[in-house]
Amino acid sequence: MDESTQQIKIPAGFRFAGVHCGLKRNPNKEDISLIVCDAPATAAGVYTTNKVFAAPVRWDRSRTPSNKIRAVITNSGNANACTGEQGEKNCAEMAAIVAEHIGAAADDVLVMSTGIIGVQLPMEKIRSGIAAAASQTGTEAPAFIAAARGILTTDNGKKLASRTATIDGRTFQIAGMCKGAGMIAPNMATMLSIVLTDAPLTAEQAQSVLGQVADETFNCIRVDGHMSTNDTLLLLASGAEGGAPLTDSQVDQLQAVMKEACEEMAKLIPADGEGATHLIKIDVEGCATREDAKKIAIEVADSPLVKTAITGGDPNWGRIVSAVGYAGVPFNPLKLELRLNDILLYQEGTPVTFDAKTVSGSIKGSFETHVQLTLFEGDAKARVWASDLTVDYVKFNADYST
Amino acid sequence: MDESTQQIKIPAGFRFAGVHCGLKRNPNKEDISLIVCDAPATAAGVYTTNKVFAAPVRWDRSRTPSNKIRAVITNSGNANACTGEQGEKNCAEMAAIVAEHIGAAADDVLVMSTGIIGVQLPMEKIRSGIAAAASQTGTEAPAFIAAARGILTTDNGKKLASRTATIDGRTFQIAGMCKGAGMIAPNMATMLSIVLTDAPLTAEQAQSVLGQVADETFNCIRVDGHMSTNDTLLLLASGAEGGAPLTDSQVDQLQAVMKEACEEMAKLIPADGEGATHLIKIDVEGCATREDAKKIAIEVADSPLVKTAITGGDPNWGRIVSAVGYAGVPFNPLKLELRLNDILLYQEGTPVTFDAKTVSGSIKGSFETHVQLTLFEGDAKARVWASDLTVDYVKFNADYST
Numbered sequence: 129m130d131e132s133t134q135q136i137k138i139p140a141g142f143r144f145a146g147v148h149c150g151l152k153r154n155p156n157k158e159d160i161s162l163i164v165c166d167a168p169a170t171a172a173g174v175y176t177t178n179k180v181f182a183a184p185v186r187w188d189r190s191r192t193p194s195n196k197i198r199a200v201i202t203n204s205g206n207a208n209a210c211t212g213e214q215g216e217k218n219c220a221e222m223a224a225i226v227a228e229h230i231g232a233a234a235d236d237v238l239v240m241s242t243g244i245i246g247v248q249l250p251m252e253k254i255r256s257g258i259a260a261a262a263s264q265t266g267t268e269a270p271a272f273i274a275a276a277r278g279i280l281t282t283d284n285g286k287k288l289a290s291r292t293a294t295i296d297g298r299t300f301q302i303a304g305m306c307k308g309a310g311m312i313a314p315n316m317a318t319m320l321s322i323v324l325t326d327a328p329l330t331a332e333q334a335q336s337v338l339g340q341v342a343d344e345t346f347n348c349i350r351v352d353g354h355m356s357t358n359d360t361l362l363l364l365a366s367g368a369e370g371g372a373p374l375t376d377s378q379v380d381q382l383q384a385v386m387k388e389a390c391e392e393m394a395k396l397i398p399a400d401g402e403g404a405t406h407l408i409k410i411d412v413e414g415c416a417t418r419e420d421a422k423k424i425a426i427e428v429a430d431s432p433l434v435k436t437a438i439t440g441g442d443p444n445w446g447r448i449v450s451a452v453g454y455a456g457v458p459f460n461p462l463k464l465e466l467r468l469n470d471i472l473l474y475q476e477g478t479p480v481t482f483d484a485k486t487v488s489g490s491i492k493g494s495f496e497t498h499v500q501l502t503l504f505e506g507d508a509k510a511r512v513w514a515s516d517l518t519v520d521y522v523k524f525n526a527d528y529s530t
Numbered sequence: 531m532d533e534s535t536q537q538i539k540i541p542a543g544f545r546f547a548g549v550h551c552g553l554k555r556n557p558n559k560e561d562i563s564l565i566v567c568d569a570p571a572t573a574a575g576v577y578t579t580n581k582v583f584a585a586p587v588r589w590d591r592s593r594t595p596s597n598k599i600r601a602v603i604t605n606s607g608n609a610n611a612c613t614g615e616q617g618e619k620n621c622a623e624m625a626a627i628v629a630e631h632i633g634a635a636a637d638d639v640l641v642m643s644t645g646i647i648g649v650q651l652p653m654e655k656i657r658s659g660i661a662a663a664a665s666q667t668g669t670e671a672p673a674f675i676a677a678a679r680g681i682l683t684t685d686n687g688k689k690l691a692s693r694t695a696t697i698d699g700r701t702f703q704i705a706g707m708c709k710g711a712g713m714i715a716p717n718m719a720t721m722l723s724i725v726l727t728d729a730p731l732t733a734e735q736a737q738s739v740l741g742q743v744a745d746e747t748f749n750c751i752r753v754d755g756h757m758s759t760n761d762t763l764l765l766l767a768s769g770a771e772g773g774a775p776l777t778d779s780q781v782d783q784l785q786a787v788m789k790e791a792c793e794e795m796a797k798l799i800p801a802d803g804e805g806a807t808h809l810i811k812i813d814v815e816g817c818a819t820r821e822d823a824k825k826i827a828i829e830v831a832d833s834p835l836v837k838t839a840i841t842g843g844d845p846n847w848g849r850i851v852s853a854v855g856y857a858g859v860p861f862n863p864l865k866l867e868l869r870l871n872d873i874l875l876y877q878e879g880t881p882v883t884f885d886a887k888t889v890s891g892s893i894k895g896s897f898e899t900h901v902q903l904t905l906f907e908g909d910a911k912a913r914v915w916a917s918d919l920t921v922d923y924v925k926f927n928a929d930y931s932t
Binding site for chain 1: 579580581582583611612613614646647648754755756757758759832833834835836838839841842844847848849851852853854855856859860861863866876878879880881919920921923924925927928929
């Protein structure tokens with residue numbers, strides 16, 4: 129049991145299992161992940177906005193928000209995307225198999241899939257995998273970890289976070305798991321995450337909290353700007369903490385702590401982006417609206433020229449400033465200010481004198497690079513986390529052949 | 531004189547020069563390019579929409595369309611972008627120096643710059659360069675070629691096209707030069723192009739023709755999705771053909787021929803994209819509007835996963851189909867159809883059986899790859915040309931250090 133395993137505090141009201149059923153080649157890698165709710169749980173979901181979306185996205189979207197979810201079943205190794213009518217049937221069958229094992233209705237089981245696109249699920253393997261998982265659920269860290277491993281594809285390791293929120297003398301546990309390294313893998317696509325809490329949230333509260341948290345965490349990460357067909361973020365609230373419903377103010381406090389946990393998880397994705405040698409933190413401040421700030425941060429995050437400059441340890445402010453300029457956001461370029469790792473590079477529309485070696489050294493000397501842009505158009509801001517772009521990214525994605 | 535030099539037919543009414551003045555290190559590479567109009571010419575311009583734009587873009591934008599342009603002066607090696615007030619002064623001075631040499635008003639001289647961002651122009655070198663160019667203008671191909679070389683930066687060679695339009699018994703010459711290999715170079719930014727004709731166009735006709743041609747040619751190429759601060763496309767019409775003003779129908783015919791010339795030039799840019807091993811032709815058909823079709827084509831063109839798949843010769847339809855899905859265009863994914871090099875890969879929302887080796891071979895065996903998408907939502911279509919993404923692109927842009 130490693131450090132992170134010991135530290136994870138798991139909300140009450142849930143049981144977990146992760147097993148290998150043969151979707152992944154390596155028998156030591158779990159490919160079925162099951163979370164069972166002891167009693168009907170509140171659930172909320174946020175999904176990919178891709179017009180081409182997978183069967184489980186369609187299934188879950190029509191069933192959340194809900195106040196009676198009993199389980200989430202996830203398979204990794206196959207995305208069940210672009211699989212037509214048979215894919216829809218297979219997704220429904222996954223829910224039905226789980227429902228049968230735990231004594232629930234299929235409609236109260238959510239489904240997630242991640243892996244190769246355009247291949248039908250091997251349902252025999254899935255069936256035996258679900259049976260095995262259902263027979264060995266546990267409430268402790270090892271079971272939680274196995275479930276967290278069961279949603280991974282090309283990730284280098286599990287991605288977890290947990291927090292304890294103390295609100296008006298009550299204690300709530302929050303724990304989450306996620307997967308994703310960008311849409312980095314051959315025909316693989318997906319960011320998946322499940323956040324659990326024992327707080328008593330209504331379906332409406334859960335959906336509102338999740339939407340806001342997603343906007344500031346999982347929707348603020350970029351590896352390669354290629355949106356997947358399977359992105360799913362779920363929140364399950366068991367209410368097992370046992371207290372009264374939460375007031376608006378208590379929900380806000382819970383949301384703030386949940387945001388911390390989600391940001392911790394979200395950052396792990398670009399940090400593990402295929403071939404990534406830097407995690408780039410982009411702060412855009414002084415915008416008229418948060419939407420403006422986010423648009424700019426995303427253009428900077430997605431520019432291959434900015435990414436490769438960071439890869440090379442080059443304080444190439446021209447690439448950053450010009451990316452700001454094409455984000456489609458109105459601003460006065462003569463006021464634009466740029467800092468890299470806290471060093472001023474550009475102010476009032478003109479470059480300032482700086483020691484390039486010092487800035488370059490600060491990029492090369494740290495895994496995290498901080499890009500700070502200020503626009504002086506208002507008070508809104510946004511933060512985006514991105515991977516850099518390396519030779520290994522290109523090799524990985526070009527050398528593979530379907 | 532190579533083949534392309536012999537074939538270039540140069541419109542009457544213009545003189546050309548290209549000289550080396552020391553902006554580029556290599557003394558054999560021209561870095562000043564001058565085009566002089568014998569008489570006031572009609573001129574139109576299309577410019578970068580980047581909010582951070584260079585001094586010459588501001589200068590030209592406020593002076594086109596025009597019916598009295600006398601010259602275009604271009605320097606390569608320095609973009610005169612992000613150079614503040616001094617940059618504006620230097621740009622105006624470039625126009626003034628040319629004006630003095632050719633006996634015109636500075637306001638009737640257009641200016642283009644391309645190269646490093648954020649460094650002031652070395653005006654002594656520019657002054658002597660312009661003087662040298664003005665003293666040696668010629669009307670023949672060698673002078674035209676020298677001018678075309680004078681606008682290049684990291685391009686592997688000159689980029690030219692010419693056409694003869696025969697309309698209602700009259701003959702018009704069209705010739706153009708352009709530069710750009712994407713915003714591929716360290717702190718370099720720019721697509722520049724000048725199209726010349728001897729047709730008698732009014733300023734209004736010229737601007738309308740140029741806008742429409744740009745939309746279907748130079749605005750349909752992508753190397754890395756990073757918009758430059760200096761992009762400029764100019765059209766100069768001398769009217770030296772000597773005939774009467776053109777009717778609307780004659781302008782349309784001229785525009786069609788000009789589009790051919792511009793498409794020929796535009797394709798040369800992604801084909802010469804840094805590190806490019808494939809030119810990707812993306813045709814999107816069956817859309818409700820041309821704007822929809824172009825949005826989709828651009829998302830496909832900009833996806834690093836699509837680019838690297840082509841680099842690797844991988845018929846990875848999942849990457850292409852999922853990129854279509856996030857273009858923000860409404861469509862029915864169950865009707866989507868995809869062909870790669872004329873081979874059907876995806877139809878009615880599901881993959882079709884195809885021989886992966888054959889498709890892979892067709893990608894690997896040709897410099898050009900054809901991606902054909904059909905949406906069945908209407909009759910509009912768009913075509914975009916793109917580079918693939920290779921290890922050499924990343925190396926070039928990461929290994930450089932400012």
